[in-house]
Amino acid sequence: MSRPSPLSVPTSNSFFRDRFAIDAALVERCLAAALGAGGDFAELYFESVTSSSIGIDEGIVKSASQGHSTGCGIRVLSGERTGYSYTDSLEEDRLIHAAKTAALIASGPATTRVQGFLETDVHDLYPVIGLDAEITAKLALVQRADKAARAYDGRITQVRAGFNDEVRHIFIAASDGTWAADTQPLSRFSVSVIAKDATADGGKGATARGSGGGGGRVRLDYYSGHHSPEHFAAEAARQAILQLNAIEAPAGETEVVLGPGWPGVLIHEAVGHGLEADFNRKKQSAFAGLMRQRVATDKVTVVDNGTIANRRGSLNVDDEGTPTQNNVLIEKGILRQYMSDKLSAKVMGLPRTGSGRRESYASVPMPRMTNTYMLAGEDEPEDILRSVKKGLYAVNFSGGSVDITNGKFVFAASEAYLIEDGRITAPVKGAMLIGNGPEALQYVSMVGHDLSLDEGIGTCGKRGQGVPVGVGMPTVKLDKMTVGGTGQ
Known part of the structure; x- marks a missing residue:
């Protein structure tokens, strides 16, 4: 990894550059504004998140949503003093305003200049994906969990299951030369159950709960085999049934x-x-x-x-x-x-x-x-x-x-x-x-x-x-x- 020449421009922020016109020149202007009242360090954190979720309760779809959020957090350090401001708009005037706000909060006698950016070599630990799976495919996963949990034992009386996923794009640029970007997928499957047995606990009756689930920075096809809805549902049901006579x-x-x-x-x-x-x-x-x-x-x-x-x-x-x-x-x-x-x-x-x-x-x-x-x-x-x-x-x-x-x-x-x-x-x-x-x-x-x-x-x-x-x-x-x- 070597420092680029003064004319070279890092390109790893292509998502924010192409969609929001966040280029190196704008980054430098924002950092300069952030350091305008004095400070040791300034940082821009750009983020764009697309998410979806679906949940069922008693076999009925109770929630289904998709969302998107975009914004930038701007931090200025002066010694151990921190100034922080953020905006949900990536328009230049809003970014500059947030930068000046953070600068005033952290203002101090120390000053520093923006250094030439050094693009960070990052790992490659997970797939680069979008939320392109149909909502029907995600609904099918949670419905399978509901069916499997009920089939495990007749004492399972209530089942809830849900699936959440997101794709997070981030881009960080800072006055110390930091220039790094990443695209981060994340999903999670969850199932919870309630079991009841009127004859348990010496005839007093008992109620117990169990839960299961899993996920990671993975594609939708991850949820099969050991990570299938049936596996997680069986684990939740097993825990609940076990507790009835504990x-x-x-x-x-x-x-x-x-x-x-x-x-x-x-x-x-x-x-x-x-x-x-x-x-x-x-x-x-x-x-x-x-x-x-x-x-x-x-x-x-x-x-x-x-x-x-x-x-x-x-x-x-x-x-x-x-x-x-x-x-x-x-x-x-x-x-x-x-x-x-x-x-x-x-x-x-x-x-x-x-x-x-x-x-x-x-x-x-x-x-x-x-x-x-x-x-x-x-x-x-x-x-x-x-x-x-x-x-x-x-x-x-x-x-x-x-x-x-x-x-x-x-x-x-x-x-x-x-x-x-x-x-x-x-x-x-x-x-x-x-x-x-x-x-x-x-x-x-x-x-x-x-x-x-x-x-x-x-x-x-x-x-x-x-x-x-x-x-x-x-x-x-x-x-x-x-x-x-x-x-x-």
């Missing part, structure tokens, strides 16, 4: 085994957020000041990898124009890296990790995760279970929360079982895993070789912004964790 989870401190795949959401929440650079820059994280120190047993290696092809959390380039990377956050128990955006990297003297993300052009970028997971170990999953005399096997989670400042977390297990004498026995309901992220990592004693990533359903929230992410882990044993429940 016993109350026992409370207390016990050994816990986490299953592979979606339980990696615990790593995402309890560990990943604490390793985002902005929380550490502001000393708000339980991991602040622990770089190159031991924070887990040597069984634990955690990465954030935005470069896995077709994954929901993957990106060719982040929302600041930096190519994504495979970032090793914790290596054999030692904290190696925080996830950084441009601002945190500059202030903290860190390398940029391709972690600057935003929900839309109306949002300020910040350090965010992509696909965060624990690497596989060498233990046999069966040996891990056999090693537990009495404990809990948590396979799926429905939700959770974490306090970044101290690492304390609470997670609700939607599918869990008792482990008795090394065997999986009764399913339980109402299990809550309670702990502290940094402390929990000290109790990891066995890690399986069965690393699995989630099906592609995750959305991460931070400061009011949601972005698509992925999680994962192998089977993992924690020697001690507090389980909340109402059983004995």
